[in-house]
Amino acid sequence: MAATLREVAERAGVSVRTVSNVVNDFPQVATETRARVQRALDELGYQPNAVARTLRNGRSGLIALVLPELDVPYFAELTRAVIEQAAVAGYTVVVDQTDGDPVRERELVMRGSRAAMFDGLIFNPLALGGADLRNRASSTPVVLLGERVVQGGLDHIMIDNVGAAELATRHLIELGRQRIAAIGDQFDETRQTGQLRTQGYRAALRAAGRQVIPELVRPTEYFHRADGAAAMADLLALPELPDAVFCYNDLLALGALRTILSRGLRVPDDIALVGFDDIEDGRYSTPSLTTISPDKTQIAKNAVQLLLNRLDGDSSAPAELPADYTLQIRESTTGQDASR
Amino acid sequence: MAATLREVAERAGVSVRTVSNVVNDFPQVATETRARVQRALDELGYQPNAVARTLRNGRSGLIALVLPELDVPYFAELTRAVIEQAAVAGYTVVVDQTDGDPVRERELVMRGSRAAMFDGLIFNPLALGGADLRNRASSTPVVLLGERVVQGGLDHIMIDNVGAAELATRHLIELGRQRIAAIGDQFDETRQTGQLRTQGYRAALRAAGRQVIPELVRPTEYFHRADGAAAMADLLALPELPDAVFCYNDLLALGALRTILSRGLRVPDDIALVGFDDIEDGRYSTPSLTTISPDKTQIAKNAVQLLLNRLDGDSSAPAELPADYTLQIRESTTGQDASR
DNA sequence: AGCACTACTTGCAACGTTGCAAGCCCAGCA
DNA sequence: TGCTGGGCTTGCAACGTTGCAAGTAGTGCT
16 A cells, blocks of 8 residues: 555656655756656655655654653643654654553663664653663663652753752741641652652751651652542641641642542641642642642753754763742632732 | 674674574574574674564554643543553554644644554544545554544544433433533534534433523633633623533533632532543542543553554454443532542 | 485565665767 | 766665575484
């Protein structure tokens, strides 16, 4: 069914090479020949074979975005931004989901077999650490995203988790909250996001001369709504309730919100809530969610740019680009939505 | 950097063909030879070139999932299901987002150039209609998803929109609601989801001997939270308020919910709300959302299966598979969550 | 010793494309 | 008439892989 250059060439009575010249708009083709070839191309509905081109040219025009979970809104929104940025440069983005499964991460990123289809990779690791990534077999360029601290000598874009968490916590302190809890701490060595945000949380409390109350810092296994709901239920079972909670992402916060409201408590009157990621869900919840808003467009733009530089042969030292963030103050802390 | 079969062959002192035999676990290789080749493979860190294999074999092991918007939770959740199903069969799914842009849809689906990298396509069209799809140039098999009625002689998986909408509306009628509104009607010829759901809505009202009140059926351009919020604001500006709203998806419902609550009205006491899609957000909103729940796993399973059949040469008549759905009754209509 | 058979290994060609360099033909000029 | 040059076209080879069929060597049997 799919016509090849050879078939077109036979039909037009020219060489394969000439057809290729027409397809690629080479100038050195006689007008009359070009017309004849074009007719044959149209009649046969010729479409270039992308695989053969890739093999020949060494470029596919595809870059892969490898993420833990696509149905986590933060990643979905980030994906949109990456696709938009890559399209500007004429690249098509292809997304793959690892579920943080080390086997899948390894297959996609470390070994070249599947990765080799793509000119480059943008990768948000969950399970793979710096040690793994340093001895990557594939030579496909990679840009790392996300909070995991990886010292792999690779390009890396992240946000200042400690600083952002400190900012979020300070906001709650400045509102006069006395018992500020945190949801999302992690111990697992491969999941450092939680640890970094806890650092920031502690730093803010210390800076304000407050004590860190261990039972108010709740670990969770994942960062999903269900984890937030469960952790909040634990907090509400304490003899003395918190009057504010910093959740390490918006999904945790939305889960916590659900639990708080279902117990008949009010947000922010009884408990103030801050999230992290600024996903759309948090802008439409009631109350809307105060949150740390990472500049996703900037992250995407930098990631794509860094990768394209590598594809163009840039071999300078690996870059570590911090991304900007702001605190979006909404109803869940002040009762007012300043972002509308 | 990337070693080829030839380099490995030279190092091991055997032919290229023998190395290939080792790589592919052909039995007819002497143990001693196999060991020597294996050592060379390891030393050079050989990784098969996927592009060359694809060109040679005509199979890439990749299928593309082409969707309008990845950051719409319904699609994100569906994507997860498709990836899981495809993985079972050893296929890797690659996702692309079109934003419903006809140009992008056409480039990805109609013309073979980019599509040719993939063995097959699962496509949820937004802009492209049956007429477009019928004269597709590419021979890559496609399975269509979603509500658009496409009579293109292609495999297609959809849910019974009319029936589902009727079920949702009937639920509101049975609760005794008197003024039932609808949000999400569409006129645009290429967006038939809204029209089909309006059909179901009307059918349910008629069956109950009710009149359809035109001003209670609100069109929206998109199916996003913002559209739902705006449409609900319009409904609340009517002289006589509705006491129930059927929203054509959960995002519309969440937007509407936000508007209702911000006006100090209660759900479901003052206004009951039903959505469509059963996204996770709706399970964690307060109140949680009564909704039509399409069986996403079934949809994904059927889509992948249908596609794999085509890849295996199945040339039977195109199938139209309906997917199952249920009504999940939660707090937004009854105040009780029956699904927990 | 000769033959058949098995066990293993190999060269060739092809998948569809494009870079390279050479080729052809005709016009223009001496 | 012969030579040069430009405009246009072409064949070859290669990207890295694998199917096919043929090749070699060694073994066992008669």
